[in-house]
Amino acid sequence: MFVEFLRTNKFVAGFLAIIRIYLGYQWMTGGWGKITGGGFDASGFLQGAVEKASGDHPAVQGWWAAFLENVAIPGADIFTFLVMWGEFLVGIALILGIFTNFAALMGIIMNFAFVLSGTVSTNGQMILLTAFLLVAGYNAGRFGLDRFVIPFLREKVKERVSQRKNTLAGAH
Known part of the structure; x- marks a missing residue:
């Protein structure tokens, strides 16, 4: 019942727009600061996260530290690029409300990566x-x-499916 309310109510949509724009602003400004700051390098953050995996009460789980050591740190340049541009683009998408669900999914993945670190x-x-x-x-x-993009894309997908069905039916 609550999920249906979140998914259909127009007043809730207005409240969600406020949340979406707030989150988008947070992501956009964070990413823009990294892009224009000129000094952002994820390797220091990644090294710090690995160091948090030791001691009596580690803040970082061993399996995550192993991922950071073996994948993220060797590819720190790629992760630097992905973090700064990912934050910025997720922010822009959320502010504009375009591909909202995909942008939110990418944002929550980044949030979880930061928490795991x-x-x-x-x-x-x-x-x-x-x-x-x-x-x-x-x-x-x-x-x-x-509001405009999703119905347009749905219509294009329906057209492509219809074309494929017609092509397959004509081949038999």
Whole structure:
């Protein structure tokens, strides 16, 4: 019942737009600061996360530290690029309400990666708010560009499916 309410109610869509724009602003400004700051390098953050995996009460789980050591740190340049541009693009998409669900999914994945790396900050709050956007589905982008883009894409997909069916039917 609550999920249906989140997914269909137009007043909720307005509230979700506020949440979406807030989260988008947080992501966009975080990413833009990294892009324009000129000094962002994820390798220091990654090394710090690996160091948090030791001691009596590690903040980072061993399996995550192993991933960071064996994948992320050797590919720190790629992760640097992905983090700064990912944050910025997720923010723009959420603010505009375009591909909202995909942007929210990518944002929550980044939030979880930061939390798994031992950083709390605002990530917990952002995960909770993003969960509402994801559960709300299309309604989260109703008052954004998704209002126009999603129906257009649905129509294009229907046309392609219809063309394929006709092609397959004609081949028999």
